[in-house]
Amino acid sequence: MLLHLSTWPEIEAFLGRSKTVVIPIGSNEQHGPTGLLGTDWLCPEIIATEAQKTGDILVGPTFNIGMAQHHLGFPGTISLRPSTFIAAIGDWCRSLGHHGFEKIYFLNGHGGNVATIEAAFSELYAEASFAGKPRGFSLKLKNWWELRGVLALANRQFPVGHGSHATPSEIAVTQWAYPDAIKTANYAPQIAPTGPIREALDFRARYADGRMGSDPALATPEKGGELVAMAAAGLIEDVNAFSAEVAPS
Amino acid sequence: MLLHLSTWPEIEAFLGRSKTVVIPIGSNEQHGPTGLLGTDWLCPEIIATEAQKTGDILVGPTFNIGMAQHHLGFPGTISLRPSTFIAAIGDWCRSLGHHGFEKIYFLNGHGGNVATIEAAFSELYAEASFAGKPRGFSLKLKNWWELRGVLALANRQFPVGHGSHATPSEIAVTQWAYPDAIKTANYAPQIAPTGPIREALDFRARYADGRMGSDPALATPEKGGELVAMAAAGLIEDVNAFSAEVAPS
Amino acid sequence: MLLHLSTWPEIEAFLGRSKTVVIPIGSNEQHGPTGLLGTDWLCPEIIATEAQKTGDILVGPTFNIGMAQHHLGFPGTISLRPSTFIAAIGDWCRSLGHHGFEKIYFLNGHGGNVATIEAAFSELYAEASFAGKPRGFSLKLKNWWELRGVLALANRQFPVGHGSHATPSEIAVTQWAYPDAIKTANYAPQIAPTGPIREALDFRARYADGRMGSDPALATPEKGGELVAMAAAGLIEDVNAFSAEVAPS
Amino acid sequence: MLLHLSTWPEIEAFLGRSKTVVIPIGSNEQHGPTGLLGTDWLCPEIIATEAQKTGDILVGPTFNIGMAQHHLGFPGTISLRPSTFIAAIGDWCRSLGHHGFEKIYFLNGHGGNVATIEAAFSELYAEASFAGKPRGFSLKLKNWWELRGVLALANRQFPVGHGSHATPSEIAVTQWAYPDAIKTANYAPQIAPTGPIREALDFRARYADGRMGSDPALATPEKGGELVAMAAAGLIEDVNAFSAEVAPS
Amino acid sequence: MLLHLSTWPEIEAFLGRSKTVVIPIGSNEQHGPTGLLGTDWLCPEIIATEAQKTGDILVGPTFNIGMAQHHLGFPGTISLRPSTFIAAIGDWCRSLGHHGFEKIYFLNGHGGNVATIEAAFSELYAEASFAGKPRGFSLKLKNWWELRGVLALANRQFPVGHGSHATPSEIAVTQWAYPDAIKTANYAPQIAPTGPIREALDFRARYADGRMGSDPALATPEKGGELVAMAAAGLIEDVNAFSAEVAPS
């Protein structure tokens, strides 16, 4: 069930049977010569949309702009500052908690978001802790590649050249969902270099075409379809487990 | 051309022929018994996506959460506080301006966003004004119903019962784009009441089912299709006019 | 009754018979070669001060610095950033609401303030909405030229050359109140150009002497006196109507 | 010369002969049974307005809302939070500095403002210090009772019962300027108690009618006139000395 | 009793017999050619640590970075902006208040902190005042040189050349506590100049070696020991008096 294609009475009814909502979250940032700028928010959106076709889970709108300051040297990247990101996640969660959602699950598509999402969770919990009150909702972050079976599958599909940015697995997922938007290029080197992540100028100097450690030429729509199927099943399972968690009394 | 389905080299190439980007912006909020929660961000996304099929315009990701505090009494609404909204619009624009976009055009789907988007523009301009520097980009806000011909068409389609929230025109647009998500309900009264907008408790007390002045039963997918066609043509025209504007020397 | 010339027991007594307070709000910014820098905050202050001589309304101190970033290219302009403006309006209203004022009425003298005042209202309402509580007070913004009869009078007085900044109507109001501060100049062109408002450098490049569309030479103290009388009567009427509004139960 | 009754060309001309501007700053807060709510911002406004009649000094609009959180238990008090106050003083000073003012002089009427004005100055200087740049302007804070001769005069006028809040000296100044707004009451005790300042509930519990250590019955308009004359002369002298200060090279 | 060398059950037990906690606060900033960068936070830490050996007072961790923007021209200085400082003091106090501490006593070692600590107190009190609630704790700021007898002793020890920054008294205190870190230098001039404090570039231009009005050569560890003994005794006395204060009912 997609929240944005539902009415408020439908959400009210859903809350009668579940208190959990899934928010796809990612980033809009360069993904090398052939990866889509939307890759990191499209992947969790694709997987969550697929999952809600078979599982009775509620998927909210996609939080599509994230922590991408290091990619600002490449056109098309849009980034929030961490302080803005924390404020925005806060307002999303306060809104959802206000309606009675007790479990808010972020399905993340960008490794660079992880730390600041956790900081945002801490900011939300701190409000309650300073007030000496229960928060009323629990927060969970899961990267889609950490859903059961996904990383193992990706390792089988891409034993070399997976890398950490503009990876063939994420590009494959978008190829499966948007076959008309598949791009090609010659990569030089075939597998991109690796290293640290700092400010945008430093990043562009280190990673000339934007990739980190990856060979995107390995991606195919078929592999993407396998990944989506595996991740969608894992998501339903993981969301159900989160829903079943009971708070201490 | 959709930014999120493009690569950074494609955006770099686009910047060689245009410095303008269109950002659909809206809100995720209750739209009465039958309107989709995503209506206000789906409408500009639908129109902009349609427009870029025929015009050489660049459409960015949708800014999908807006000024919806007054709807928080209805489940599924997600709102930012104005201060968060201003910060986020600021980061989007600073990112886009960094890449060389000189014209940033927000196609808006939520009347309640207008004031705070203007405030966000002012915050961005103020940075430059206090620094005594040129901003580097111009900002424009346009509500989709203000595009050429659209309001006149809506008035012809819905001479009575249009109202101001959960209107048949916006619902028709989503019906055209998402026919599988068309909902029905009995409305009582058929045309909703009108009045002021304040905090969420006040709003819910005034507008029992969430509508303001509207009769959504008048919406049809066909009328939606007419609106989208009119708006898409108007958008291309308006964006081109914005692109053609020359700054004073 | 002027709040700042009253004692706290007098305000306590006033609250026994009314819960409404009027705050003049404007901006301190250049108004062309002959307009006073204080024009936009003086006008609502003049009108509200006049109105409280005959009506039993309470007028607070003037909020005298507003949204003037675009005028920073002209000496004497003082501007807040929107974020500061929103914070300050918030503290004023929280203070007044704390005392039991249930209707806070801003009489505005600067068109450029409108959007950000509305954003400030939204920030205040959002506090209550996120908390699921009533706000306790209602907020209203009215530009003085929108009070009953005022715009029609101005149109009769200045059928051409009214413009939108450094207008003869606002200058006439200050001429009536501060006859010793009337200034003269030769205007070239007689009627200033019009166009968009962006950052300060852009503004100064477009509007060489600071005026927008206006011919201030048309102003006279007599016309100002007529405008003040009309506006003061309209203000009493409008404030009384606001006071009489009943919240939904 | 009053900035708000001047035009921008007049300020431009003034900047040709002086780089100093005086900003009256105070607070709008309860001043006991007979003191005006505006006392703390009216006093510096009165003194500065008087001073500029004889000295060639430029007086800006009055910053009329200050640090009055402890008085919020008394109706009519309006307070900023320190964070808002710091932001607003910052924007005033950045605006004035932008025009070329190199000396910004705050004539203060509220002891409770002192610490936070100093904090605001520090915030402004810190911007420059972190950037490794000159600030471009110097900031000075002076309480009007610290101008040459004023405190000695007040001690002669009010050898007992001066106190620290709702003092006869500040009330006398407003009596001189606003004789129509003189109020009377019976004070019990004649001289109010003294003690610490904390939050509003604590304050009201300690100081039943709002006064601290003072006997306002001692105030007369004549004494106020003497104080204003002494302070106005002292202000001109002090501003001229500030203007004459030379920065280290 | 040192809070950071205690366990939470020990603090719980302490709260059974006292509701007061002492926080040493200072700054990490240049102190001339021979003064330690930590001087301003080491002094209150040294004194409080000494005091808790004989008095049953609880001393928390040291707040070691303060208002030092003007010293940023000298290597090793670390400064917070006032807005950060206010936020941090706020969180410390909200944490301590949450545990039931009703008296929070800041023993300060840096004159430049005073205004902004007071602003931070005001921000904390304002939270309660706007909410119409009791704050729950009282805040007190005391500079260590203002403890009973200390200034008189310092005046006896250093009748000339004490100055206001990098003073022989504060350097003597650190010499007593850290004899291995005593430094020597030739001073030229022997007594440093005095003047105003503004941004860092201005400061460095005025005060070539960082001292203000002082002759640090006068410091000895023995004098430091005398100062610590006097201050530690004064601290116990002052804290006990603060603990004994009763709020108004």
Added chain:
Amino acid sequence: MLLHLSTWPEIEAFLGRSKTVVIPIGSNEQHGPTGLLGTDWLCPEIIATEAQKTGDILVGPTFNIGMAQHHLGFPGTISLRPSTFIAAIGDWCRSLGHHGFEKIYFLNGHGGNVATIEAAFSELYAEASFAGKPRGFSLKLKNWWELRGVLALANRQFPVGHGSHATPSEIAVTQWAYPDAIKTANYAPQIAPTGPIREALDFRARYADGRMGSDPALATPEKGGELVAMAAAGLIEDVNAFSAEVAPS
């Protein structure tokens, strides 16, 4: 070399031979029935202080309050909100970067700090990225237990009952450094439970005495000494490697 026991000329000289500074960072929070409240900031301070005795590394003051909102249910815990923490780390780094430090190394003692320190780094890098400028310094975070050999040693010392909060390894480090502050208690259960971390009320309900998964009774000063020696050696090695890193050109 300890920055706070050095003078500014000594730091200036150090900058001639190294551009790297080490900042111990931790948290002041409950550590079970026997762990010191300061454990998490004492451990990195102890290790860094030890390391600088043999290696030519510069150790700054300790950042002693961190992300401890979940421990606020236990007396003595002091926490910053993430937004405050990010602001403060930012000011520390901007100060140090201003002096020419090009490598800022945070030696961390609290797992709960990791995400928000990374967010703070991102906020700092984003300033540069949005401005299109080099940041000027690189940031590194290392937990002391991740220094070479430390975790392996801890695993050998504590094959069972190490856990994740109030661990025997961190308690052993403080026992070695502060033998007079060793505490004892009976633990029930001997090994504490494990689970998620949310707001303070939830935490206290899950972890009755504050421990997570640990048996602190296993700690001894001797084991602590071994850990400190291993970590100090690892720190020198790691800092030297960081210093040797060359930025891309």
